[in-house]
Amino acid sequence: MRVAVLGTGIMGAPMARNLAKAGLEVRAWNRTREKAEPLEDDGVTVVGTPAEAVAGADALLTMLADGDAVKDVAGVALAEAGGTLWLQTSTVGLAAARELAKLAEEAGSPFVDCPVLGTKQPAEQGELIVLASGPDEVRDDAAPVFDAIGKQTLWLGEAGAGTRMKLVLNGWLLSLTAALGESIALAEKLGVDPEKFLEILDGAPMGSPYAQLKGKAILGGKLDEPSFPLELAAKDARLVLEAAAEEAGTEPELVRAAKALFDKAVEQGHGGADMAAVYRAAQ
Numbered sequence: 001m002r003v004a005v006l007g008t009g010i011m012g013a014p015m016a017r018n019l020a021k022a023g024l025e026v027r028a029w030n031r032t033r034e035k036a037e038p039l040e041d042d043g044v045t046v047v048g049t050p051a052e053a054v055a056g057a058d059a060l061l062t063m064l065a066d067g068d069a070v071k072d073v074a075g076v077a078l079a080e081a082g083g084t085l086w087l088q089t090s091t092v093g094l095a096a097a098r099e100l101a102k103l104a105e106e107a108g109s110p111f112v113d114c115p116v117l118g119t120k121q122p123a124e125q126g127e128l129i130v131l132a133s134g135p136d137e138v139r140d141d142a143a144p145v146f147d148a149i150g151k152q153t154l155w156l157g158e159a160g161a162g163t164r165m166k167l168v169l170n171g172w173l174l175s176l177t178a179a180l181g182e183s184i185a186l187a188e189k190l191g192v193d194p195e196k197f198l199e200i201l202d203g204a205p206m207g208s209p210y211a212q213l214k215g216k217a218i219l220g221g222k223l224d225e226p227s228f229p230l231e232l233a234a235k236d237a238r239l240v241l242e243a244a245a246e247e248a249g250t251e252p253e254l255v256r257a258a259k260a261l262f263d264k265a266v267e268q269g270h271g272g273a274d275m276a277a278v279y280r281a282a283q
Contacts, residue, residue: 001025001144004053004060005044006073007090008036010226011116012063014124015089015149017042019061021126022148029053029073050077059085059145060109066235067096071103078107085141089130089149091115091170093239094246097163110138113159115166116150120227127151131169133161164243171240171255173210174233174275178258180211181279184218188283194219214276223270223277230278231271234262 001024005016008030020026020043027045029052030036036046047053054060054077064070070090078084086109088100097113104111112134122128128150132142139155146153156162187194198215201207217223237259244250258278265271265281273280 001059002027002057003145004050004057004077004084005029006050006053006060006062006077007064007069008039009063009065010120010228011089011123013039014120014126015061015063015128016044017124018126019145019148020044022144024144024148027053027057031073050074051080054078054081054084057081057084059087059141061087061145062090064090065232066090067092067099070100071096074100075103078104078109082107083109085110085112085138087112087114087142087145089114089116091166091236091239092163093167094160094163094243097160101159110135110141111159112138112142113162114142114146115162117166117169118150122151123149130154131156131162131165133157133163134159167240167243170236171252174237174240174258174262175254176208176210177214177233177275178261178278178282180214181218181276182261182282184215184279185282214274217274217276218279223273223280226272226274228275229271230262230273230275231266233275233278234259234266234271237262 003019003024003026005028008028016026016028016039027047028036029047029050050073062070062074086104101111114130114132117129130146130150130153132153133156184194187197240255244252261278261281265278270277270280
């Protein structure tokens with residue numbers, strides 16, 4: 001099976017490696033080619049244009065920063081190679097997901113809206129959760145790709161359902177991360193040992209493995225080694241709010257507050273750090 005991967009950043013690069021490791025023929029493109037070239041050591045062919053990656057491919061996988069990037073890159077490639085199964089794993093929001101589905105229809109390409117749940121480490125380990133949505137008849141064709149990049153694939157209905165679920169999950173995750181960062185900052189201001197705070201949370205009903213993971217990153221000074229960049233978390237918070245306003249005529253107040261904290265951290269210059277650097281804005 002030949003797979004084209006467009007976008008080899010923090011998530012796309014390990015996904016491409018795992019596809020090659022699973023025995024699939026992988027051609028990859030990245031806007032900055034030098035970032036993709038190390039993949040050649042893992043059996044991935046790095047090419048110079050999106051169209052070159054997609055030509056002759058059985059499936060196209062996109063993992064790019066936002067909807068505009070996906071549209072600009074995939075649109076050109078599919079125009080020259082219509083009919084290729086398109087597995088759209090980026091988090092783009094509802095409006096963009098609809099635009100991309102229309103773009104696929106115009107190109108004659110089956111479209112699967114399949115954002116993934118997980119960050120750098122799960123991507124490296126091939127343990128992402130795929131939130132798939134699209135036509136039933138392409139499930140078998142998509143399975144080798146999803147099996148290579150993830151530990152679980154959930155088929156949720158027609159295209160768009162995957163993005164809707166990802167937005168709900170992101171609303172939870174972003175609120176949790178902002179609350180964690182603010183709580184650690186508050187502990188420090190009140191003279192409470194933040195490590196003891198995490199110790200109490202560990203295994204408690206109100207705790208979570210995620211809080212331990214991000215809390216230890218904050219206290220261990222590892223925020224400049226991003227598993228998911230803060231600037232993209234701020235983007236995701238905006239997508240949640242836009243979807244809520246568009247589809248339900250509401251604005252989730254916790255997500256709005258979390259977005260304000262993420263935006264503040266970006267303004268302070270922490271956009272390239274891990275999303276847990278929202279703690280620095282809470283300080």
